[in-house]
Amino acid sequence: MTISAPNPALPSPISQRIFSRKELIPPRQDLLWKIERGAVRTFTWSEQGTLITLGYWGTDDVVGYPLSRVNPYQIECLTSVEMSLLPAGFWHQAVDAMLLHIQQSEELLxxxxxxxxxxxxxxxxxxxxxxxxxxxxxxxxxxxxxxxxxxxxxxxxxxxxxxxxxxxxxxxxxxxxxxxxxxxxxxx
Known part of the structure; x- marks a missing residue:
């Protein structure tokens, strides 16, 4: 489902999507996702098929394929999740969220x-x-x-x-x- 909703931190109107628990976020190299509600985890897997969790992300976090060089890379919904799409032209508005992403990744590491x-x-x-x-x-x-x-x-x-x-x-x-x-x- 796609809806438009105003958000003062991001350009308006912003396309939003709602995903179900266990649903995988579609891979897009040209956008980031801002989590409005819910939780996701990012992960990859080894050559032997072992799952490797890269992070857990929640409300106000930004996730997306452009933030990682890991391949394969998946984003899985741990709950029902509402996300806003953030196209490449607006990434500068998410600098604080991207810095937080780096900090949380290092904490987990x-x-x-x-x-x-x-x-x-x-x-x-x-x-x-x-x-x-x-x-x-x-x-x-x-x-x-x-x-x-x-x-x-x-x-x-x-x-x-x-x-x-x-x-x-x-x-x-x-x-x-x-x-x-x-x-x-x-x-x-």
Whole structure:
């Protein structure tokens, strides 16, 4: 579905699209996508077929094929997503969002190289809580449905290890589970 809607940060009218959960964003080398609502992940895969997550992106982030030299490159919707198209002639209006994209990519890169795996997982959960979280009575709720397998793909470990470590974190009082979501019990 394509609609036009005014947006003070971008030229008007802007073409907007709504994508369903698990839908792939069509590859376009001539435009970027500004996320108005929802969450996506960018990924590639190795020669052996192993999925490699490149990033998680949410409201106000800019994503797109022109931001990457990785091939293959995919953008997958993790939720229902509403996006605005940003043609090449207007990229200068998204400089702040592109700088944030670089910063978040580097944060994630630093996380995936931490050792041991338990530290890597914990820092990834904190990163997710800062990006997709909100304060609740018990701590910080990660308001994004993410599977143990998806977490494992990001931090380069197995699903079994993620499950075991999440159980350990729960036993240690570091996190709670609430309706298929995680709440980090962070010290304030």
């Amino acid at each position: 630093s996380i995936v190289h931490r050792k041991p795996v338990s530290m890597r997982l914990w820092h990834f959960l904190i990163w997710l809580s800062e990006k997709f979280g909100r304060e609740v009575e018990q701590g910080r709720l990660i308001d994004l449905a993410i599977t143990h397998q998806e977490i494992a793909e990001v931090i380069n470990t197995t699903r079994v290890s993620v499950t075991r470590l999440l159980q350990q974190f729960e036993e240690e009082g570091m996190l709670l589970r609430h309706q298929r979501r995680l709440i980090l019990c962070l010290i304030k």
